[in-house]
Amino acid sequence: MGRLVDGKWQTEAQFAGDDGSFNRQETTFRNWVTPDGAPGPSGEGGFPAASGRYHLYVSYACPWAHRTLIFRRLKGLEDHIGVSVVHPDMLDEGWELRTDFPGATGDRLYGLETLKELYLKTDPDISTKVTVPVLWDTERETIVSNESAEIIRMMNSAWDGITGNTDDYWPEAMRDEIAPVNDRIYDTVNNGVYKAGFATKQSAYDTAVGALFDSLDWLEDRLSTHRYLMGDRITEADWRLLTTLLRFDAVYHGHFKCNRNKLIEFPNLWGYTRELYQHPGVAETVHMDHIVRHYHYSHPSVNPNRIIPIGPEIDFDAPHDRARLKAA
Structure with missing residues (x-):
């Protein structure tokens, strides 16, 4: 870099x-x-x-x-x-x-x-x-x-x-509610995995990984009553979170030492991830070969021998039951 x-x-x-x-x-x-x-x-x-x-x-x-x-x-x-x-x-x-x-x-x-x-x-x-x-x-x-x-x-x-596409993922009436959710997810999850993975001192790692899993626990609880982060409507907050969740088990869990739990061990977060992945058009934007190769090959300070791992196998196409949830 x-x-x-x-x-x-x-x-x-x-x-x-x-x-x-x-x-x-x-x-x-x-x-x-x-x-x-x-x-x-x-x-x-x-x-x-x-x-x-x-x-x-x-x-x-x-x-x-x-x-x-x-x-x-x-x-x-x-x-x-x-x-x-x-x-x-x-x-x-x-x-x-x-x-x-x-x-x-x-x-x-x-x-x-x-x-x-x-x-x-x-x-x-x-x-x-x-x-x-x-x-x-x-x-x-x-x-x-x-x-x-x-x-x-x-x-x-x-x-x-x-x-002519007027689908709105940042509705004006919800912006004040979306902002603090975005802020926490950005700081502790989207950026939090990097804070853990690139930490070079134990105290820095402990702080980052603790905040990360505190937020994943918070999200797991929130998604037990909310189909999406803001209720029954998909917003930008969901898409901003999804890209980190898609990479979690394949990269962040092992490569970045975010290994208290795997994503698949959070029932609500895992079902939520599968639903968003299966949203029309989204799966075609996901290229796991690029994801796994990039992280493991491009960070010699984390993986000096550039060994590309074999797994895990992740079935994002597995059925989910998120439709049962209504807005809280």
Whole structure:
């Protein structure tokens, strides 16, 4: 893993700070696509929704990028937003746009070899982490956003006038209720597995893994009376949580030492995960081969010999009984 500093690539050896804790850095690009190009909540304006103008760079392995692929499918944006998929291995050059792994597409716009070249195309003197997802504007040839939580909110509504798809996963009347649920899940679950996995001191690990399983216990209890996180309606909170749950038993349980319990040992969370996976179109966004390969091959500080494990076998297609639940 590495970063660009004044346009120069620097390789970084570890993810944790001096106190042994993993700290995720803020994303750099926070512009918004809006229906008419007006400025969004952050950044600058000038990014109107249009068919074919924007392109998404993703990793199938990355849970943050996976969110955007799910929303692209749910909102009927496949014909309007193109996609380039990076190689699952993230090594000294960062994310690479090679094609020698099934599903890795290479760069479908410019034929670039690495994702850092795309960041440099935006600004040759940039200082930033080089992360996915990236929402790219082909007209202005710049990055609109690399913040997944904001990209999915753009996808939720900005293109509705083009697609006619008005499904709303961030309903205005529920936003104040959704926010604290998102916040806890992000801090202790989505990011919590990384805090545990990349900790380099016991105290940092203990803090992170304790908070993680406190939240999984809380979610298990919540989902005993709620079909979805906010009741009987699927919202962005569910899709934000799902991408972590899908990776839990295959990666986080073993590779990141999040092993107090497996996901399949939480009856409500496991049934909930299967229901969301089986939602129309979602399964096609899940590529477990990229997920397992990326984590075990790209983190030598965690798995120095890069041994790719054989399992576990996980049946996300198994029947669930979530329809029995009504809103609490």
